[in-house]
Amino acid sequence: MDTDLVVIGAGALGLSTALHAAMAGQSVVVVDRDQAGSQASGRAAGLFKSVQADELRTRLARRSIARAISFGDWTGVELDVVRSGSLLVARTDEHKAFLMTEAHQSRSWGVEVQDARAGWHSYYHGDGNELVLWCPEDIYIEEPVDLVRAYVAAGRLHGTELLECEPVTAITTSASGVTGVETSSRTITAKAVVDAAGAWTRQLAELAGGDVAVAPVRHQLLITEPVADVDQADPIVRVVDAAVYLRPARGGLMVGGFEADPLPIDPRTERAGFDTDDVPLDLGVLRKLAGQVESEVPAATASVVAEHRGGLFTMSPDGRFVAGPVPDVPGLWVAAGCNGSGFSSSLALGEALADWICGKDDRYKIDALSPARFGLLTDEAMISAGVWQYAHYYDPAA
Ligand SMILES: Cc1cc2nc3c(=O)[nH]c(=O)nc-3n(C[C@H](O)[C@H](O)[C@H](O)COP(=O)(O)OP(=O)(O)OC[C@H]3O[C@@H](n4cnc5c(N)ncnc54)[C@H](O)[C@@H]3O)c2cc1C
Numbered sequence: 001m002d003t004d005l006v007v008i009g010a011g012a013l014g015l016s017t018a019l020h021a022a023m024a025g026q027s028v029v030v031v032d033r034d035q036a037g038s039q040a041s042g043r044a045a046g047l048f049k050s051v052q053a054d055e056l057r058t059r060l061a062r063r064s065i066a067r068a069i070s071f072g073d074w075t076g077v078e079l080d081v082v083r084s085g086s087l088l089v090a091r092t093d094e095h096k097a098f099l100m101t102e103a104h105q106s107r108s109w110g111v112e113v114q115d116a117r118a119g120w121h122s123y124y125h126g127d128g129n130e131l132v133l134w135c136p137e138d139i140y141i142e143e144p145v146d147l148v149r150a151y152v153a154a155g156r157l158h159g160t161e162l163l164e165c166e167p168v169t170a171i172t173t174s175a176s177g178v179t180g181v182e183t184s185s186r187t188i189t190a191k192a193v194v195d196a197a198g199a200w201t202r203q204l205a206e207l208a209g210g211d212v213a214v215a216p217v218r219h220q221l222l223i224t225e226p227v228a229d230v231d232q233a234d235p236i237v238r239v240v241d242a243a244v245y246l247r248p249a250r251g252g253l254m255v256g257g258f259e260a261d262p263l264p265i266d267p268r269t270e271r272a273g274f275d276t277d278d279v280p281l282d283l284g285v286l287r288k289l290a291g292q293v294e295s296e297v298p299a300a301t302a303s304v305v306a307e308h309r310g311g312l313f314t315m316s317p318d319g320r321f322v323a324g325p326v327p328d329v330p331g332l333w334v335a336a337g338c339n340g341s342g343f344s345s346s347l348a349l350g351e352a353l354a355d356w357i358c359g360k361d362d363r364y365k366i367d368a369l370s371p372a373r374f375g376l377l378t379d380e381a382m383i384s385a386g387v388w389q390y391a392h393y394y395d396p397a398a
Helices: 012-023 055-069 071-075 093-108 145-157 198-207 283-291 298-302 342-357 379-391
Strands: 002-008 028-031 086-090 114-116 131-135 161-163 168-174 177-183 187-195 215-224 236-239 244-249 252-257 305-315 322-325 332-336
Touching (some): 002 177, 012 145, 012 187, 012 332, 055 342, 086 093, 093 131, 145 161, 168 187, 187 198, 198 332, 215 283, 305 379, 332 342
Parallel strands (some): 002 187, 028 161, 086 236, 187 332
Antiparallel strands (some): 168 177, 215 252, 322 332
16 A cells, blocks of 8 residues: 555544644555544543644644634534533632733633633622633534544545554655554555654654653543533633533533542553553543532532543653654654543644645744654653643643
């Protein structure tokens, strides 16, 4: 089999990069060792967030929101998006100051952020002393697998080939760089290869002698049974001092959050075939997080849990995406370092990366996200930096 581009990994980042490369005229084959969306992407909360810590991420986040809303127009495949808006809530002085700074910065980057008040929503009952910001641009996708399916359908429409249940076992190289991949059942020659293997990115890059600084870290959420007083039209709520996010889901409430002492997991040291179903889940972590917002969101602790799911984020040492050419391996590219936003930013990140790979002159430059920025790091340093970024998801400047 021969193609312009092989994308390893049919998660949100790989599928978006593949779709955009195909729309730019490349022949593209996507290979996944499992089924599309079976790992992190199919288990996401589906949240999109316009307020981000720097201008580049803000640009990517807002572009992604716009592209998700207009998905049907530019791909020909419909995608349902919930235009709920979101509330950012801070209850401590420190976090109020942090949110004020974020609001000021975000407004200067074009984001719509308004002062608001809690208390008028069905499931969040503030006491009036918190700082609340209203972010009307924010959206969510009710079932994350819908975005994956839309990418797959759009990819097919635009000529990409998807090979599922076919692990990549080698990335082949010559003196001048990458020549393709070997899978469990075939050889594919290609001019370029994208490593978008999520939590397995590092071990895939190593197959070609490359080094990509990402550390997988566990993340979990729960969805309650339907709760009568949760209005499904209500917005997303993010309580930054508790590092908890909430949204209506399936008639109940979704509760997720960022533990202060997270669990890093390196698939390279796990059994062969380790996948997301092997990530140990701990409901106690979510109960503790939900307990921090119990007085404002009684439904978070009082309701019966209908679903508890989790997976792995790929955290980078500086909390930013890792996308671009892998140093010392010409022809190998990476799309990783999701840092908890890979699902929502995939639309714009995949677009920008595909344009870069295709050598488009008018591409939106994401060179600042290149994997070369880290140099050589020990595993220990990389994991401890990634864990820090995870624990400070809502207040990275703290
Ligand atoms: C519980 C949870 C909630 C989250 N909520 C959000 C959210 O609200 N918003 C948001 O933006 N992000 C969220 N995220 C993060 C988001 O899910 C990830 O950033 C995103 O899905 C990463 O996509 P990906 O394509 O890099 O990885 P994945 O979806 O994991 O895809 C990688 C693919 O690579 C494949 N692969 C691995 N090894 C091989 C191999 N050898 N050969 C071939 N294929 C291989 C895997 O099978 C997999 O399908 C959440 C994550 C979790 C776990």
